[in-house]
Amino acid sequence: MASKKRRLGPAHTGTGHFWHQRLTAIALIPLTLFFVGLLPNLAGATYAEFVTLMKFPVTPIALALLVGVGLWHMKLGLQTIIEDYIHSEGCKVAAQICMTFATVLLGVAGLVALVMLAA
Amino acid sequence: MADVRNRPLSPHLQVYRPQITSVLSITHRATGIVLSLGSVFLVLWLLAAASGPRAFEIAQDCAGSWLGYVFLFAFSLALFYHLLNGIRHLFWDMGHGFELTTATRTGWAVVLGALALTAVAWILGTHIVGGM
Numbered sequence: 441m442a443s444k445k446r447r448l449g450p451a452h453t454g455t456g457h458f459w460h461q462r463l464t465a466i467a468l469i470p471l472t473l474f475f476v477g478l479l480p481n482l483a484g485a486t487y488a489e490f491v492t493l494m495k496f497p498v499t500p501i502a503l504a505l506l507v508g509v510g511l512w513h514m515k516l517g518l519q520t521i522i523e524d525y526i527h528s529e530g531c532k533v534a535a536q537i538c539m540t541f542a543t544v545l546l547g548v549a550g551l552v553a554l555v556m557l558a559a
Numbered sequence: 560m561a562d563v564r565n566r567p568l569s570p571h572l573q574v575y576r577p578q579i580t581s582v583l584s585i586t587h588r589a590t591g592i593v594l595s596l597g598s599v600f601l602v603l604w605l606l607a608a609a610s611g612p613r614a615f616e617i618a619q620d621c622a623g624s625w626l627g628y629v630f631l632f633a634f635s636l637a638l639f640y641h642l643l644n645g646i647r648h649l650f651w652d653m654g655h656g657f658e659l660t661t662a663t664r665t666g667w668a669v670v671l672g673a674l675a676l677t678a679v680a681w682i683l684g685t686h687i688v689g690g691m
Contacts (some may be wrong), residue, residue: 455679461676462649466649469646472642474614476638479684483631483684484623487616490608490615507598507601511580511598514598516595518591518595521591546598546599546602550606552603553606553608554609557605
């Protein structure tokens with residue numbers, strides 16, 4: 441009853457945001473280290489060198505995971521920032537909608553680009 | 560909803576003296592925003608690569624310009640800071656490191672670690688791998 445009155449959703453879903461933020465954070469530790477190791481190879485690479493690099497399955501797989509998990513983690517973080525700093529209810533909802541749409545757009549664009557490069 | 564608006568508020572943040580713990584906490588957020596911007600550029604860079612050699616060369620020229628280097632440096636520092644401080648957060652989640660002396664010590668370790676990792680990554684990346 442109380443949760444319905446305050447529009448906070450059902451009680452048992454309360455840890456969802458917290459849990460997914462931690463889950464993605466843990467996954468991002470090895471993915472970030474891989475990306476950091478990859479960066480010097482990407483910087484200054486010619487197109488031919490880059491295409492060769494993308495033909496090893498591990499490169500597009502790790503980059504796809506980095507984009508997917510990273511953007512999910514980003515969405516959860518930006519959601520909290522919007523909740524904390526935007527106080528007008530209308531602006532808050534509008535900002536959450538724009539941020540979520542932008543995140544999905546970035547994710548789809550990134551994954552489509554990776555599929556095209558790996559194909 | 561009316562009673563929600565009249566709840567007592569804690570004193571505004573500005574009345575507190577900045578401390579290592581609070582400064583690092585807001586820095587975690589700030590670096591998260593920097594990394595969000597970085598993710599936009601990462602996706603744009605992938606799109607350029609998927610578009611063909613011409614677009615890829617333009618993207619590489621942008622990344623290799625002095626402005627590109629400034630952004631890449633800021634991005635790498637934010638990335639290492641957020642990574643290390645995120646690990647600090649995960650230890651807190653498991654109930655470790657809440658004592659003030661420990662929190663101060665791990666806080667400075669994160670700052671120094673982020674600076675060191677950034678320096679090492681740029682030195683290795685530019686001189687030994689020779690990618691740039």
